[in-house]
Amino acid sequence: MELPFAESFKIKMVESIRKSSREEREKWIKDSGYNLFGLKSDKVFIDLLTDSGTGAMSDHQWSEMMLGDESYAGASSYFKVKSAIQELLGFEYFLPTHQGRAAENVLFSVLVKEGDIIPGNSHFDTTKGHIEFRKATAADCTIDEAFDTTLSHPFKGNIDPVKLENILISSGENIPFIIVTVTCNSSGGQPVSIENLKMVKQLADKYGKIVVFDSARFAENAYFIKLREKGYQDKSIREIVLEMFACADVMTMSAKKDAIVNMGGFIAMRSKELHTKASVFNIMFEGYITYGGMSGRDLNALAQGLYEGTEFDYLETRIRQVEYLGKRLMDFGIPVQQPIGGHAVFVDAKRFLPHLPKEEFQAQTLAVELYLEAGVRGVEIGALLADRDPVTRENRYPALELMRLAIPRRVYTNNHIDVVAVALKNIYDRRETIRKGLKIVTEAPIMRHFTVTLDRVC
Ligand code: F0G
Secondary structure, rough: OOOOOOOOOOOOOOOOOOOOOHHHHHHHEEEEEEEEOOHHHOOOOOEEEOOOOOOOOOOOHHHHHOOOOOOOOOHHHHHHHHHHHHHHOOOOOEEEEHHHHHHHHHHHHHHHHOEEEEEEEOOOOHHHHHHHHHHOEEEOOEEEHHHHHOOOOOOOOOOOOOHHHHHHHHHHHOEEEEEEEEEEOOOOEEOOOOHHOOOOOHHHHHHHOEEEOOOOOHHHHHHHHHHHHHOOOOOOHHHHHHHHHHHHOOOEEOOOOOOOOOEEEEEOOOOHHHHHHHHHHHHHHHHOOOOOOOHHHHHHHHHHHHHHEEEEEEEEHHHHHHHHHHHHHOOOOOOOOOOOOOOEEEEEEEHOOOOOHHOHHHHHHHHHHHHHHHOEEEEEOHHHHHEEEEEOOOOOOOOOOOEEEEEOOOOOOOHHHHHHHHHHHHHHHHHHHHHHHHEEEEEEOOHHHOEEEEEEEO
């Protein structure tokens, strides 16, 4: 008999979590304005809000913490990260930042100005926020297949070459760079193929543009390439990672994902000139260039995390757990984005609650239901996140209205995953009874989903 699959780690330290009653949860979610970000974490049993900064560090990462060099300038911890980036990702220069959006802020302060257009594949919300904050526009060139959740395509994060070239022709002068998010979070944690990355680089070269990778989940992207792209089965994750980054001139990184740290980020680049220009903003916003908002111990853990995050066994354990949740939900007939993404399962709320109007925020309504059912916290990736159009101030209703269940790295067992799956099945069985959604009470002018307060439509 073939042995079953098992995790490539064992558990050395545990943290207690607490169950609650439905009555308690009714009160807590109402008090938080039906916004899951507003909940205290001890009111949550299984927290799938994000896989960002929520992973469990390894014993090696914790021991690296003790070796951190806290010197203000020239710390050995900086050089540890620098050499990990050079070896694993192939970039000569780097600047540490405290997290991914800080890297965007520093880099875009150099590269983006009012009126610019930045093509990419479903830009992540902070990326789009930093672009729109500078009165520039994010142009989505993702392939159409990404927006049909029923369609199984191996690389739904891919950029459509025709859409990209059209915009390069029509708006070339206003395009400072092309940004590719690997994996593509907004379209469901979907990977981009090497073939597609090479195509983007070729078009960028043809039109004299630079390519930036938003790299939060670059290692998960490499894992999918190894599994799905012809000719890559026998290559190691690290070989694939280097081949991916050979198509980029610059990368921004939220190390809270694939470097498995609780806080951290960086920008890496090939150009010394860009490094010099970005250093000015890094010093202003983040700190001196050899620490950039991070302590030495955190830099050490990040360097170690880059090595662990690019190991096949680790990635296999991680992505198979996400797939396990996806398969359980599919077995129950629950509509999910297919194929299952790298870091999360995305439930198609439009198909789950088709009788609710989009104006009542289907995915947010579903996320609230899941919390009430079992104390599980997911997150809306839909109309609330899509925000209002910066010019017309009208609500934007994206093609996909999703509830994301993001799985923290090395944190939950498959028993937890089973609770999540059965809770959603119970809701699916009574979905017809969910007749009312939510309405906005208060909202911020930008990135409203974090702080929006809602109430039930009566
Ligand atoms: N880019 C991508 C693709 C991301 O997913 C994130 C964060 C960022 C940039 C920003 O990084 O949080 O370190 O500032 N995503 C988190 C999430 C928040 O839940 O998906 P950050």
